[in-house]
Amino acid sequence: MLNRLTTFPMHKISLSLFLAVGLVAATQAQNVTLPPSGDNQHATVTQWIGNLVSVTIDYHSPDVTAPNGEDRTGKIWGQLVPYGFNDLGFGLRNPAPWRAGANENTTITFSHDVQVQGQPLQAGTYGFHVVPMENEDWTLIFSNNATAWGSYFYDERDDALRVKAKPEASEPHEWLTYEFIDRQADQTTVALMWEKIKLPFTVAVPDMPQLYADNLRKELQSSAGFTWQGWNTAANYLLQQNLNLEEALQWAENAVSMPYIGEENFTTLQTKAQILSKLGRTDEAMAAMEKAIAHPTASALQVHSLGRQLLAQGQKEEALKIFQANAKKYPHTWPVNVGLARGYSAVGEYKKALKYAKMAHKEAPDQLNKDSMASAIEQLQQGKDIN
Structure with missing residues (x-):
């Protein structure tokens, strides 16, 4: 029996082939790079808060001048970007905010x-939307949906956080731009700027010192923990922050005596001594301090710097003892007499302080230090503390 071939009308074959070719072409078009839609340039900006926390905004940037050359100044807010929530005519058709950019989802x-405008927000990537208002504060929306196209599929059930921000008048900005206009140790201020409007909002890191401490703990389990310098630096940070002092003492002890890593020297011993002092273990602190000063690695300048640190911390009597020990170990060495002048001045013994200030003035190694001591002498003669 002959095999029967199934036949199709030619026009159906042509139509099927056309659709298949069209589908392949559309699929392939997605794999090529073309100019951005509407010439809305893609931009990414990142700001670090300290050395640990980063804030990154990824957006497409429309401009005031339309693609046809029209100057849209005065027609952006309330017209091109309507006030309030709006039906965008596509997608979910829910009342939607502005995408805070162009084309794809603006993300942060x-x-x-962190805390945004004082409200907590967990680490992660969020779709960023804005609700402009004509005569009110604007609403910032951080959505858990960070992959949608613009605001077409916005759903308030995805909101992670809503906060208010106050728009301000600004110098003209042709392109929508995000900038970090204020940068502090534990916070930054982000500003959306376009046309003649600036919308600033703060991003703060709660308890930054503890964040550094947690990170130090991790780093000490890696290469940093294989040197005494790593342990000592970490212990010093906790000391300066008055944070986790018992842990700081253990880190300082590791810097001194951890097998194959620790090293007993002036630097490690004085760190340990200061932590013991901060913990109120005075006798142990003084013993460690005396050992540090007597150690062969201790220089006159290092001991002097230690005394200055204690003065800055308000430990006047302890600082004077350090300056006196330095003078005993390194007599007639700069800046020993400077230390004695400062130490006696700190405890109110201005006559003794004046004596050593005059000696330091004669020993000054350069004009800058000579002028500094001349000023100190003048202050002491007036009965004023030089610290």
Whole structure:
């Protein structure tokens, strides 16, 4: 029996082939790079808060001048970007905010937990939307949906956080731009700027010192923990922050005596001594301090610097003892007499302080230090503390 071939009308074959070719062409078009839609340039900006926390904003940037050359100044807010929530005519058709940019979803990524306008927000990447208002504060929306196209599929059930921000008048900005206009040790201020409006909002890191401490703990389990310098630096940070002092003492002890890593020297011993002092273990602190000063690695300048640190911390009597020990170990060495002048001045013994200030003035190694001591002498003669 002959095999029967199934036949199709030619016009159906042509139509099927056309659709298949069209589908392949559309699929392939997605794999090529073309200019951005509407010439809205893609931009990414990142700011670090300290050395640990990063804030990254990824957006497309429309401009005031339309693609046809029209100057849209005065027509952006309330017209091109309507006030309030609006039906965008596509997608979910829910009342939607502005995408805070153009084309794809504007996103903002926080590497760590932060506070936005004082409200907590967990680390992660969020879709960022804005609700402009004509005569009110604007609403910032951080959505858990960070992959949608613009605001077409916005759903308030995805909101992670809503906060208010106050728009301000600003110098003209042709392109929508995000900038970090204020940068502090534990916070930054982000500003959306376009046309003649600036919308600033703060991003702060709660308890930054503890964040550093947690990170130090991790780093000490890696290469940093294989040197005494790593342990000593970490212990010093906790000391300066008055944070986790018992842990700081253990880190300082590791810097001194950890097998194959620790090293007993002036630097490690004085760190240990200061932590013991901060813990109120005075006798142990003085013993460690005396050992540090007597150690062969201790220089006159290092001991002097230690005394200055204690003065800055308000430990006047302890600082004077350090300056006196330095003078005993390194007599007639700069800046020993400077230390004695400062030490006696700190405890109110201005006559003794004046004596050593005059001696230091004669020993000054350069004009800058000579002028500094001349000023100190003048202050002491007036009965004023030089610290």
